[in-house]
Amino acid sequence: MDDLFAPSDVSWTPVSPQLASVRRVSAAITAGVFGIAALLALGLTLGWLYGVLGLVVIAAVFGWSWVLIGRNQRSWKYAEREDELMVSHGIMFRQLVVVPYGRMQFVDVAAGPLERAFGISTVELHTATPATDAKIPGLHPDEAARLRDRLSALGQSQAWGL
Structure with a gap:
């Protein structure tokens, strides 16, 4: 089943570990905003104990997302x-996406x-x-x-037959 999504005859290039850092910072910002909102909304309406409980739940979700973000980054x-x-x-x-060079219309960075x-x-x-x-x-x-230039050149050279 692993060959279906990652053929072994291919030389794979992983993405940078910095991707996990970017996503973790983004998740921390989101968790912080929701944590403050939950603390204030629940604290002012139901009592501060519920506000703290909401904050603990958001912190637990953030902790779990920290682990998942690392695993996801390593899969790219x-x-x-x-x-x-x-x-x-x-x-x-x-997911495995295979894009023939001749089918590419343009490349964004x-x-x-x-x-x-x-x-x-x-x-x-x-495409x-x-x-x-x-x-x-x-x-x-x-x-x-480098990838943008290479893919654009290959796409242009192989699209002439379409």
């Missing part, structure tokens, strides 16, 4: 083959404020069918630029 990988790009990710719900602060970016491939679009988060900017 991509491979460049002769005629296609393969992107695999997921722990419980695994994006980096939000947190991603820029941690020195990573995301490469997204667009005519939105369901086959592939995204590779957590790439070093130099690798993202």
Whole structure:
């Protein structure tokens, strides 16, 4: 079953561990905002004990998400083959996206404020069918630029026959 989502004859490249850091900081900000809101809303309406209880529940959910974010980051990988790009990710719900270079319409590179602060970016491939679009988060900017240029060149050279 593992060969279905990650063929062994392919040389996989993992994404940067900084992806987990970016997602953990984002989760911490979200948990902090919801924690303060729960503490105030429950504390003022039902009593401070319920506000603290809500804060403890949010902290437990944040702790669990900390673990899941690390596992999810380690599942992201991509491979460049002769005629296609393969992107695999997921722990419980695994996904393998195979995009032929000739089907690519354009390649996006994006980096939000947190991603820029941690020195990573995301490469997204667009095809005519939105369901086959592939995204590779957590790439070093130099690798993202190299991948963008390579994929664009391969897409252009292989699309002439379409």
